Amino acid sequence: MERKTLAILIMALAGLVSGCIYPYDVELESKGNMFVIEGDINIGSVSQFSLSYAMSLKDFSYAVSPVSTLWVEGEDGTVYHTREPERSRGPFTVDLSDAPDNCRYRLVVQNHDNDRKYLSQWSEVHLPPVVDSISYSISADKKDPRSKVMDMFLSFHSDSGEKYF
Numbered sequence: 001m002e003r004k005t006l007a008i009l010i011m012a013l014a015g016l017v018s019g020c021i022y023p024y025d026v027e028l029e030s031k032g033n034m035f036v037i038e039g040d041i042n043i044g045s046v047s048q049f050s051l052s053y054a055m056s057l058k059d060f061s062y063a064v065s066p067v068s069t070l071w072v073e074g075e076d077g078t079v080y081h082t083r084e085p086e087r088s089r090g091p092f093t094v095d096l097s098d099a100p101d102n103c104r105y106r107l108v109v110q111n112h113d114n115d116r117k118y119l120s121q122w123s124e125v126h127l128p129p130v131v132d133s134i135s136y137s138i139s140a141d142k143k144d145p146r147s148k149v150m151d152m153f154l155s156f157h158s159d160s161g162e163k164y165f
Contacts, residue, residue, distance in 0.1 A: 037109060037118065039092075041072055043099045043125045049092040051109065065089040066113040072096060075104040075122055087112055101125040129156040 039049030051068050070092045072080040080099060082092045099105070104122040111118065132155040141147040 035066065035111060035114075035116075035118070037107070039107075041094075041096065041105050041107060041123065043096050043101050043105065045097055047072070047094045047096055049090065049094070049107070051090050051092070051111075066111050068092075068112060069110040070094070071108050072099075073106050073108055074099065075106075076100075078103075101127060126162065127158075127160055129158045129162065131156045 034054040036052045036054050037049065038052075039047060041047055049070055050065070051070070052065050067087050067089055069086045069088070070082050070090070072094050074080070078099070080094050080096055082088070082094050084090065084092055102125070104124050106122050107118075107120040109118045110116075133153075134155075135153045136150055137153075138148050138150050141149045
């Protein structure tokens with residue numbers, strides 16, 4: 001065996017041997033019906049939301065979606081209703097294509113199963129960065145000289161001061 005291959009084999013075996021050494025016990029008991037809301041408020045497009053209840057790992061019965069009413073509120077007082085009728089089981093669709101991006105928004109859900117109202121925090125709109133340039137380079141693959149590799153480079157900036165995208 002080649003020295004490099006032997007070294008890789010030894011490192012792989014060491015990784016397998018030193019893997020998970022402590023058992024992880026999963027909590028299987030349910031702590032009640034936890035209400036789960038999934039989705040994102042997408043200003044300038046259609047947003048989709050789904051509602052459900054979390055269940056324990058022991059209970060693999062069919063999860064029923066709660067009967068709810070859902071809408072998105074703008075801090076300016078504008079309300080964006082779902083396309084679905086009131087007191088629906090979802091999934092829910094909200095058209096925010098005409099919503100302005102200079103306002104804060106929140107999601108409001110009225111759960112009719114438990115007569116509770118859930119409100120998210122007000123969130124500002126995060127605008128996508130401005131793309132300055134796109135370029136690429138093509139070079140020979142180091143592993144296989146017969147193949148080529150293409151690297152893409154994207155340069156952009158944010159007018160709103162965002163640092164991470």
